[in-house]
Amino acid sequence: MDIRALAMGVTFAFIWASAFTSARIIVADAPPLGALALRFFISGTLGVALALALGQSWRLTAEQWRATIIFGFCQNGLYLGMNFVAMQTIEAGMAAIIASAMPLLVALFGRIMGERMRPLGMAGLAVGFAGVALIMGSRISGGVDLYGLGLCLIATIALAVATLVVRGASAGGNILMIVGLQMLIGAGALAVASLTRGEIWQVTPSWPLGLAFAYTILFPGLIATLIWFLLVRQVGAVRAATFHFLSPFFGVGIAALLLGETFGPVDMIGVAIIMAGILAVQLSKRA
Template sequence: MKTELDRMAIGLMILFCMIWGVQQVAIKLASTGISPVWQAGLRSIVATVIVLGWTFVRRVNVFQRDGTLLPGLLAGLLFAAEFALIFIGLQHTSASRGVIFLYTAPFFVALGAVWLLPQEPMRRAQWAGMALAFAGVLILFGEGLISSAGGEWVGDLLILIGAGFWAATTLTVKATALIRISAEKTLLYQLGVSALVLPLLSLILGEPGVFAPSPLVWASMLFQVVIVAGVSYVGWFWLVRHYPATRLSTFSFLTPVMGVLAGGLFLGEELSQTVFLALGLVGAGIWVANRPG
């Protein structure tokens, strides 16, 4: 494994952050013709097939007994709850706001690690980063409460709770036997369980499913399952195998930046000064928290 990032790794991380930021836009565009939870379920189903194909090509054995079934099922249920909340939340708020709230997840992880992962103590920089991000969230959420756009705060809150479930999934992986298995198997637990749970939840909620298919709707869905769940996930696995994850994680602050810009560019969302202020605080918080100790 290389100890530093070369130009190719840096270029790939910037590309993946762009993809992960734009996916919020793709979700909103696809939601004009596909119900949100049903959309999330379809994505998990196709992504499961893609990752299984990757494990076959790489000869990664994901079916051996290793005592990870129960924590794997828990991680899958948390993952399903996360995406149900995100996809529903984006029906009530903008993609640019949603991506900022979503990327508070690393700070929920850091906070939970204080109790669940005592072997990973919080550094002062991490506390400072968390304070910056929390300030950004308070400012943005406060704007949603007083905004004339009715119900925007509901979407903000749902996505913020979804970020909490994302953090809970990460902590489950770190604090259980899942930490000892391959990243591919861990991801398959999450995708496989959500591929079963989300379509069932969609039926319970009475969603119409695919109700207004159009070329734009299907293109947005194709982007999610092929580019996001296929290209970016497989590319991430490759990067983690060849470069230090701590170095790669420093790029995470770029994703909300890309998401905010994509919302304004592709959806014409109004980017207020408050949005940019919150983005700056959350992005700075992520960067400060991920600086090498």
């Protein structure tokens, strides 16, 4: 993996982890699904407009359309939608820790589908999931909201599915156009979910809400997604997913700095175990 890919991966992990803190700020003053639908509508419209200005086309191949729709629905609709709802009752750092298990799920699904895995990889899966179980057990005994926790778990599975199909979306070019289109797909799904859920569209205006919403549109919304597509095309889905091992550290640090969240020794040990498991899985993939 070259320096460029390394820099892309670290930058993506930092921006991706910061989205949990900005989401926590947003859902405190706005309906989660409605706010997220508006975010994706704005981000998607900007992405498509910029792609058209750069000469890109929305005439995608059948494979690209299939992957773009699946990715938009899984990541933007299921993954982020469930996380936004969950963060009404659980902390941003906790959501980031659970989501960091995504590369472990990607490797596990690959193994289930017949992909060969070395003993180091199998050990990494066991260690990584043990770390997740350690943190979850500690939080459940501490009275964490089980509904929010369950939403985060389901959301992470949806993100793993999205990761496995993203290569099909980025294989034929038009990357920025695809980024914009999958956001518009997510916006539509979330708008329907918001109406179905009966959300009250009541917003409490504040400077933190405005700054968090603008940041989420530009960075986790457009920039991080574009980096992710390019990274997956360059190094593959499994290797790209490895950079999520940095997300627990970034997620906990940003939440502690901006939101004042605290984490106990068990949480920190669990984070270290998860990171070690993800690295072991990645090393097992190297020739």
